């Protein structure tokens with residue numbers, strides 16, 4: 001199936017590894033032009049290099065922190081300078097710290113909201129004029145399944161992403177007439193560095209073997225395995241495609257069936 005993404009311009013966050021990199025690969029394979037960003041080199045430069053060498057991508061790499069407004073401007077300016085516009089915005093990065101929700105101070109809350117909510121508000125504000133000019137656009141946010149089924153200890157993410165879903169649903173209604181769709185993906189457990197770090201931390205806290213913690217986590221997933229980053233990449237590629245033109249305002253879990261509820 002031709003997804004209709006040839007020469008579309010996509011900004012992909014957190015693309016030096018994990019889910020973001022898999023999204024960049026999926027879009028590069030469809031012929032999209034890419035602006036990838038994350039905070040650190042050499043990982044980001046290495047990711048760009050792989051996209052060029054392995055997938056013949058046209059790609060610009062920009063260093064930036066999702067919590068800094070000036071970096072949002074830098075990323076979008078790079079897309080406008082190199083490609084003359086933006087068609088697709090994929091909001092993805094790291095995650096706020098874990099911990100008991102009552103124990104975070106105002107500074108931690110502000111940081112989490114800057115990361116998970118305000119970054120998307122600002123990047124949308126910067127990209128939407130270009131999408132409107134083309135009467136076509138796609139915005140996809142990566143959150144987590146904990147937004148649909150909150151987990152103790154994940155409160156900063158859950159609360160800030162719940163606000164993001166409110167923003168995104170509203171935005172989808174306001175931008176529908178312009179041919180711009182807005183959707184959110186909630187991954188379950190995906191085999192990335194972040195998951196490895198979190199299973200290792202859990203094993204240390206509970207003084208259990210890492211393998212045991214990993215098997216327990218996998219055993220609760222109906223498909224009995226962790227997700228692969230490219231399985232999120234594939235869903236993003238579909239949501240930003242021409243074929244998904246009637247899908248907007250959704251919050252879709254991609255979790256191997258983990259969610260224990262109807263919605």
Ligand SMILES: NC(=O)c1ccc[n+]([C@@H]2O[C@H](COP(=O)([O-])OP(=O)(O)OC[C@H]3O[C@@H](n4cnc5c(N)ncnc54)[C@H](OP(=O)(O)O)[C@@H]3O)[C@@H](O)[C@H]2O)c1
Nearest residue numbers: 014016018019038039040065066093094095144190192194
């Ligand atoms: N893996 C899972 O099981 C899972 C499940 C549910 C949801 N998620 C969510 O999916 C997203 C991606 O997760 P992942 O597993 O792919 O993580 P990952 O492997 O740790 O990759 C995170 C990427 O985001 C970048 N990043 C981190 N903080 C950033 C910041 N402040 N500004 C800009 N870029 C930043 C990282 O590069 P730098 O560090 O160089 O900036 C890296 O490229 C996260 O929001 C995570 O919470 C993951």
